[in-house]
Amino acid sequence: MSSNNLDLIDRLRSAVGAAGLVLEKEAKAAYETDWLQKWTGLSSVVVRPANTQETAEVMRICHETHTPVVIQGGNTGMSGGATPDTSGAQVILSMVRMNAIRNVDPLNNTLTAESGVILANIQAAAQEANRYFPLSLGAEGSCTIGGNLATNAGGIAVLRYGNARELVLGLEVVLPDGRIWNGMRALRKDNTGYDLRDLFVGSEGTLGVITAAVLKLHAKPIARATAWVGAESVDALIRLLAQMREVCGERLVAFEMISEESLDLILEHVADVRAPLANSHPFNALIELSDTQEQGLADLLESSLGDALEGGMIQDVVVSQTNGQTQAFWKIREGISQAQVRAGKAVKHDIALPISAIPAFVRGADVAVRKALPGAQIINFGHLGDGNLHYNVLLPLDSSPEAYAATTAKLNRVVHDIVSVANGSISAEHGVGQLRRDELRHYKSEVEFDLMLRIKQSLDPNHIMNPGKLI
Amino acid sequence: MSSNNLDLIDRLRSAVGAAGLVLEKEAKAAYETDWLQKWTGLSSVVVRPANTQETAEVMRICHETHTPVVIQGGNTGMSGGATPDTSGAQVILSMVRMNAIRNVDPLNNTLTAESGVILANIQAAAQEANRYFPLSLGAEGSCTIGGNLATNAGGIAVLRYGNARELVLGLEVVLPDGRIWNGMRALRKDNTGYDLRDLFVGSEGTLGVITAAVLKLHAKPIARATAWVGAESVDALIRLLAQMREVCGERLVAFEMISEESLDLILEHVADVRAPLANSHPFNALIELSDTQEQGLADLLESSLGDALEGGMIQDVVVSQTNGQTQAFWKIREGISQAQVRAGKAVKHDIALPISAIPAFVRGADVAVRKALPGAQIINFGHLGDGNLHYNVLLPLDSSPEAYAATTAKLNRVVHDIVSVANGSISAEHGVGQLRRDELRHYKSEVEFDLMLRIKQSLDPNHIMNPGKLI
Incomplete structure (x- = not known):
């Protein structure tokens, strides 16, 4: 460990206390590999702030020292967005200790939670107040609301209630330079300037640290x-x-x-x-x-x-x-994930299309995939009501890692080319992270990518927020 | 008219043709005063592009020549956001000729319209396809969808269907430098990068020109x-x-x-x-x-x-x-505007609060307003379901303009101070424009204002988009 790094650790310790640092190799390992065991990396330290002020202090230190930061919630992401690279230079900022539900307001139909609260606990708190928080997905017992918002999570109730984006009214965000943006508004209407909230939602930890949110509650279906x-x-x-x-x-x-x-x-x-x-x-x-x-x-x-x-x-x-x-x-319906794991190795696609374009897509993709891979086993299912298909292709369980990687690259291109022509999305609900970063650059227009880069540059000039992900 | 200006006009004429320019003083006047006759200004020329390419060419010219641009739709705004200043140097970019409905897709529940389409025509086109476009407000017979989106319009159906922001899926935007961003996605789910769409929605013409939009349709209530x-x-x-x-x-x-x-x-x-x-x-x-x-x-x-x-x-x-x-x-309910105009001069507030905070606000504001203006006639009404009150105070019809202005400033401060303490909004649905610009700077946190400025700078480095409004 370099003396610079020792100095950094000392400074971080003074920000979050010894209880807020994870330094031992074995203890860090749980944060360095994602739940799918698909991505793995190394961190210099795992920092677990207990509150917004501590988070701000951590970011101030990382900003000054140009230290790269990977934010992590429940570590249940689908695209490797919360896993560090292998340099050992990145700090993992784990939000799990910020797990208080600050307020439930049934008259305003809102619930205020810190970003480390587990989704199922938010659902339960809403239920207790005779309300309903509709965000629901497989990982709800371990994913955190901060991660849900940072990735604009989808799930099984989007058709009526929308994505995570549509379920949040206000945010508290620690900026890359350690300042705190208090956007904790519990309002249905607010036309006083640029929509900063929706810029942070779905930005996958590349623009700031969501520390708390005001969430929208709905009437409880009976x-x-x-x-x-x-x-x-x-x-x-x-x-x-x-x-x-x-x-x-x-x-x-x-x-x-x-x-x-x-x-x-x-x-x-x-x-x-x-x-x-x-x-x-x-x-x-x-x-x-x-x-x-x-x-x-x-x-x-x-x-x-x-x-x-x-x-x-x-x-x-x-x-x-x-x-x-x-x-x-x-x-x-929910057995499909398990079935795929047991039956083979899935080449996955998480695509969205205009619903009216889905029949043509399915016909075109079926033909193109079978041409690229004769006899392909196509596992096509998904949230049709949202225009979101998980159009997967199953390879044999005994496929070598090399063959799997090569076929994945080939089929991703075949499927995403058709999606792109149909003006669809190559990542409907799973986000970009590491998984789709190169593809994003391939399919996004130059103008859109330039706009994203300008915004990134303006909010994170030292480029310390989740480098290697999304953008 | 300076030679520079003549040169500019020539270039603009080559971009949009003679039919796309309004140069005569009388003809321009209709664009230079808002419908409330509250704000008035002078433009160097009114440019009316017929399509996206022409709009892009106009913006390229204005960017190169550092010419300030004021975008205008139906000229029905509530806050003077579409009225030029009095310098005579600003170009009015009127979008009313871009009035085609490009597509209605009932299977996808979407409608694609250019920004100059009048809101009522969109409602009618949706109806014809046995669908429903819920955005509805007093000016719907003359306001345009581009203006509705640029101001994130509210209206009378927000409680169930949300503001304009919640009713749009995709945008086409001409950037301040004349490039075209094609974000015309007709998708319910798309997690491929920063939410640029919501940055332009509600930005009141200060970040780019919305030229078209993909709108969400709903089931038609019967x-x-x-x-x-x-x-x-x-x-x-x-x-x-x-x-x-x-x-x-x-x-x-x-x-x-x-x-x-x-x-x-x-x-x-x-x-x-x-x-x-x-x-x-x-x-x-x-x-x-x-x-x-x-x-x-x-x-x-x-x-x-x-x-x-x-x-x-x-x-x-x-x-x-x-x-x-x-x-x-x-x-x-709808007679309230007319009643106010006939009965006096209204000091207006368009505020939003957490619904649970409204009773305390009303009690506090009633006392504070009557203390500031003994015997004040308080006209309190609004969209309670959205937490949005139009909490107005009526002054006598014969109040002098000076007395009206002084009392307005005084009561705005009294009411907005209370709103601010309750973490409310000083502009729920009417936007900022010229009307609330100074107040915005007063009430917004320094951090939030700085974030807005950074975004403005990154997208409009020459500061030509609607100077003097919002930011």
Whole structure:
């Protein structure tokens, strides 16, 4: 360890105390590898500030010493955005000790939390106040709200409630130079200047440290109605989606698509699931309505799907009659990750398209992928209601790391070229991090990249915030 | 006219053609004074580009020549943001010729429009496609969508659908140096870098020229139910609001508050309106539900307000039984502007607060205003559901301009000091423009102002975009 580094550690210790530093190699290791064990790096030290002032002091020191900083929440990211590089020069700034819920205001429908609060704890606190915080995703038991906001997390309730961006009203941010921006406004309307909040949301730790947020709460749904649908084509599902939105309005909370090949994979590899419908169908959808009123909800779902069935838009449907059946439907949908892990190595895509462009995309991508990789096993599923597909390709479990990497690069290019032509997104909800950084530079227009660089330069002139990620 | 200016005009003519220039003094005058006739200025020329390329060429010329530019849509702003200064050096860039609706995509629930399209025409195009564009405000027959986005317009449907910001997915922007940023993404999810879109939304023409936008459409409501409520206090109305959100969820589309004094003013000065309730109440609310389903909506409104009445939360209620009655309720609410103009000179405030902080604000502000101006006539009304009050004070019609200006400055400070302490906003939906520019500098934190300045500098280094406004 250089004397410069020893000096840095001393200064950081004076900022956060000995309890706020992790220096031992084994203890640091838990922060240096992401949960997917896909990315790994080395840090000079892990700093765990207990409050905003300490965070500000840490950033002031790093700014002055030009020390690169990687911010980390629950370490559950999908794109390696919170893992340091291998230089050993980067400081990991872990926000997990800032885990207080500062305030719940049911009259204003807001909840104020520090960035290290675990998402599930926010959901529970909202519930306790007879409100609802709709952000929900697989990692909710360990991801933090700061990470959710820094990556603009999506999840399973975006169709009605929007991404994390739409669920935040105010932010507190420690800037790269250690100043504190107090943007903790709990307001639905505020037209007093540039929207700084949304600049930090989704910036993946490259512009500042989110230390706290004012979150929007919603009315708690007390009823839900769920169905499983089989259809001939994705075109049919998209027409059904449009029709259900017309008829059900904001009640429509989930419209998840699962291709036949995806369903077969789940049925083969996940325990205790069975096919909801008697026959196989090229495309399936899990559809859910929810409401603050019980009355009429199940009837609405049954009648709208009954109409679609009679009209030949869909081939089969089963409406859940019990909570157990509803859970069974969701278990199938949520089993897809496990099924993929067990069945092979997935080349992943997290893409978004205009919903009307999805049928053409699926046809075009299926052909192009099978041309690039004859016999490819395409696992196509996702949040159809958001235009967000996880269009994955499964390689054999025994693929060598080299073969997997080469095929991934090849198929990513094939799929993302088609997405790009359709004016879609190559990262719908998983962010850029390390995973898509080179691709981002390839697909973003020069003008857009220049705008991003100008903003980065203006807020982080020493380029210490999460170098090697996103931009 | 200087030779430099003649040269500029020649260059602009070559960019937009003779048809794209307005040079005559009388013709320019219509652009040089805002609709409220509150602000007036002088322009060197009014330029009306027909398309994005022409707009880009105009900006390239202005950037090179350091010519200041004021962008204008329907000229219906509330804060003088689209009116030039009196130097005669500023170019007005009028977007009204860019008035094409480029695309309506019902399957994707999007509509793509150029920035000069009048809001009402967008509403109509959505309607024609059996969809709904919820942005709605008094000026909708003449304001343009570009202006709505540049000012992040609010209006009467924010409670359910959000501000203009929440209704846009993608933007096309001509940058201050004439480059075109194509951010026309019609996607619900896109996590590929900084949120540039929301930086331009609400920037009041100080960062770039919005030339087109992809707008979000919603399901068309087919049923509405409306009521008028009388209550003892604003506290009671806020409890009612919270209860109605719990029970009605997203059906609740309007919760407008009108104080007794405001209602009296309307009844006195607006023709063909009458009090909805037999007795006077300190506070009134106009409440509306809407839904994509007819069934049960009226019952839901009646039962929830019936419960509130029985529980003593409110003192009286009338639920509209006919379309005519609903229109009569809204006529009262919308008559407030006219009533104020007829009755006096209004010292205006357009403030937002956490909803839970409104009762204390009203009590504190009432006392402080009456202390500053004994006998003040306080006209307090607004979008209670959004925490947005138009807390105005009416001065006599015969107040001298000097007395009006002095009292305005005095009361603005009194009211905005209280708003500021409550962590509220001094401009909820009307923006900053010229009107609140000095106040913004007074109330914004130094850190926030510095962040805004850095962004301004990075995107508009020659400071040609709408100088004298906002920042």
